Amino acid sequence: MFAIxxxxxxxxxxxxxxxxxxxxxxxxxxxxxxxxIGGFLCGIILGDVQKGIIIGCAMQLVYIGYFxxxxxxxxxxxxxxxxxxxxxxxxxxxxxxxxxxxxGLATVFTSVDYVIRVFxxxxxxxxxxxxxxxxxxxxGWFYVGLPTIFYIVERGIPSFLLIYLGSGAVExxxxxxxxxxxxxxxxxxxxxxxxxxxxxxxxLVEDIWGIVFxxxxxxxxxxxxLTTTGIIFIAVIVAYFYYxxxxxxxxxxxxxxxxxxxx
Amino acid sequence: xxxxxxxxLTKKELNRLYIxxxxxxxxxxxxxxxxxKSWPWWLLPFFRLYYTADQVKENVLRHFTWYNTEPxxxxxxxxxxxxxxxxxxxxxxxxxxAIVAIKSGLMGPVAGxxxxxxxxxxxxxxxxxxxxxxxxxxxIAGPLFYIVTLLGLILSFGYVLFTRGYRLGKASxxxxxxxxxxxxxxxxxxxxxxxxxxxxxxxxxVATKLSFVSDGEAVLLQDMIDKIFPNFLSLLxxxxxxxxxxxxxxxxxxxxxxxxxxxxxxxxLGIV
Numbered sequence: 001m002f003a004i005x006x007x008x009x010x011x012x013x014x015x016x017x018x019x020x021x022x023x024x025x026x027x028x029x030x031x032x033x034x035x036x037i038g039g040f041l042c043g044i045i046l047g048d049v050q051k052g053i054i055i056g057c058a059m060q061l062v063y064i065g066y067f068x069x070x071x072x073x074x075x076x077x078x079x080x081x082x083x084x085x086x087x088x089x090x091x092x093x094x095x096x097x098x099x100x101x102x103x104g105l106a107t108v109f110t111s112v113d114y115v116i117r118v119f120x121x122x123x124x125x126x127x128x129x130x131x132x133x134x135x136x137x138x139x140g141w142f143y144v145g146l147p148t149i150f151y152i153v154e155r156g157i158p159s160f161l162l163i164y165l166g167s168g169a170v171e172x173x174x175x176x177x178x179x180x181x182x183x184x185x186x187x188x189x190x191x192x193x194x195x196x197x198x199x200x201x202x203x204l205v206e207d208i209w210g211i212v213f214x215x216x217x218x219x220x221x222x223x224x225x226l227t228t229t230g231i232i233f234i235a236v237i238v239a240y241f242y243y244x245x246x247x248x249x250x251x252x253x254x255x256x257x258x259x260x261x262x263x
Numbered sequence: 264x265x266x267x268x269x270x271x272l273t274k275k276e277l278n279r280l281y282i283x284x285x286x287x288x289x290x291x292x293x294x295x296x297x298x299x300k301s302w303p304w305w306l307l308p309f310f311r312l313y314y315t316a317d318q319v320k321e322n323v324l325r326h327f328t329w330y331n332t333e334p335x336x337x338x339x340x341x342x343x344x345x346x347x348x349x350x351x352x353x354x355x356x357x358x359x360x361a362i363v364a365i366k367s368g369l370m371g372p373v374a375g376x377x378x379x380x381x382x383x384x385x386x387x388x389x390x391x392x393x394x395x396x397x398x399x400x401x402x403i404a405g406p407l408f409y410i411v412t413l414l415g416l417i418l419s420f421g422y423v424l425f426t427r428g429y430r431l432g433k434a435s436x437x438x439x440x441x442x443x444x445x446x447x448x449x450x451x452x453x454x455x456x457x458x459x460x461x462x463x464x465x466x467x468x469v470a471t472k473l474s475f476v477s478d479g480e481a482v483l484l485q486d487m488i489d490k491i492f493p494n495f496l497s498l499l500x501x502x503x504x505x506x507x508x509x510x511x512x513x514x515x516x517x518x519x520x521x522x523x524x525x526x527x528x529x530x531x532l533g534i535v
Contacts, residue, residue: 021288021290022290022291023286023290024288025285025286025288025289025290026289026334026335027285027288027335027413027417027418029288030413030417031409031414034390036393036405036409037406037409037410040406049401049403050401051401052401053401053402053403053405053406054397054401056406057394057397057401057405060393060394064390064391065465065466067378067382067386068382069382069383069466074466114519114520114523117293117516118294120291120292121293121294121295123300124295124296124299124327127300128327131303131320131323131324134319136307139323143287143291143300143301143304144290144291147291148290148291151291180531181527184527184531187526187529188523188526188527190467190468190469190470191500191526191535192519192522193466193467194463194467194500194501194504195504195515195518195519197459197462197463197467197501198501198504198505198507198508199331199504199508200375200455201459201501201505202505202508203371203372203374203375204371204372204375204452204455204456205456205505205509206449210452210453211505213453213457214456214457214460214463215498216457216460217456217458217462217464218460218461218464218494220457220460221460221461221464222464222494223493226461228379228383228461228465229383229384229388231457232379232380232384232458234457235453238453239451239453239454239457242449242453243446243450246446246450
């Protein structure tokens with residue numbers, strides 16, 4: 001019975017992948033990467049919905065600001081939302097201990113996710129080959145099927161083992177790792193968001209002056225303490241003025257004179 | 264064999280394509296195309312309606328490009344591209360290059376807006392409300408509220424963007440050639456940049472563990488930096504990554520692996 005429950009939760013974890021769910025896409029991703037939704041669903045599976053939601057909400061408060069920007073995140077929220085919350089419900093560990101475990105696992109899985117992206121990249125090439133053959137069934141299989149299998153191996157099986165064997169087993173595995181490696185993983189988690197931010201910046205900056213706007217936003221947070229919601233109002237106003245002042249002829253007569261001189 | 268058709272898509276076909284877009288939104292995000300290999304899959308039924316078997320292959324292969332955005336706001340791009348593809352299929356007068364240019368030109372601003380409006384604003388507000396409803400009592404009202412409100416808002420937002428985009432895309436020939444659109448995307452990029460700057464400061468926390476001895480006391484270098492410019496190292500790292508990707512054309516996935524390896528080394532040396 002417990003094995004079946006673990007299997008169901010492992011299946012949900014597969015769908016809560018941080019790339020995107022095999023079926024359901026981003027709407028499902030936005031639902032499944034929330035620990036209280038994990039608590040709700042795991043609670044239904046394990047037979048204690050109320051406890052699931054309370055634990056889920058407590059975990060959610062810790063990770064409220066964690067989401068992927070530019071497709072890069074520092075925490076694998078799917079791993080927190082399903083196996084970690086389920087473990088807290090089933091094994092009755094207190095919230096502080098489960099948050100410590102969840103943070104460690106989520107950081108490790110973020111790194112594992114980038115290794116999986118190398119394998120999913122193969123699917124792209126297979127899709128191209130299938131398209132050249134005109135074999136659309138194969139095409140769909142490489143689009144949805146094969147990545148799902150990768151996710152089952154990457155996330156489903158580990159989370160099944162995690163819940164089935166319990167936190168004791170996980171801790172003993174984690175203890176085998178030298179503490180320096182654990183520190184290194186948390187250091188990686190601090191660096192990875194920078195790549196997503198830099199990528200987003202790369203799409204947005206057209207000339208060197210674009211960086212000034214980026215610095216402006218950065219300084220607003222660090223010096224003025226604006227929240228990311230508050231900055232939206234300022235950004236809208238600046239963008240509006242930028243739009244209004246762009247592409248208009250220069251009001252000063254100097255530029256006209258200058259052009260004549262060139263001619 | 265399909266007959267060549269020259270009528271526009273019906274409402275029902277459009278809705279089917281949008282549902283396909285939502286349901287099969289980028290499984291298997293990968294290191295080469297990120298979300299790009301989803302495009303041929305999303306558009307496959309469309310191509311099969313309008314082209315012969317050989318042309319379908321050709322069109323599908325044309326859509327394997329690098330693509331990365333926030334897919335709910337990205338409904339706009341899907342709409343525009345679908346509109347342009349339909350014009351191309353019916354009137355045969357749209358340059359395929361223009362379609363690729365639209366995809367890669369809009370994905371940045373759209374990602375900036377989607378990430379800042381949906382992920383950084385809407386979802387945290389909904390999370391706060393949910394925790395307020397169920398944090399203590401554990402009632403199922405909270406999660407149900409989150410599910411209904413979130414899906415209601417993002418699906419209707421996405422659908423409106425999709426239908427608007429589709430109409431825009433069909434009118435694209437005279438619309439996107441005007442300079443007006445580039446003024447708008449540039450302004451949106453300014454909006455995106457300010458928000459991304461703020462998000463970066465919020466989310467990146469690169470810190471050093473180096474310290475030096477001054478007057479017999481160990482002083483953390485990080486404390487010194489924070490007094491002058493808080494979080495300065497994160498800013499430097501982001502600008503370095505930006506320079507590597509934009510100017511040095513380092514691929515994003517290579518940057519991942521180099522960063523992961525480099526940080527492990529730096530961490531073992533006790534620098535970060």
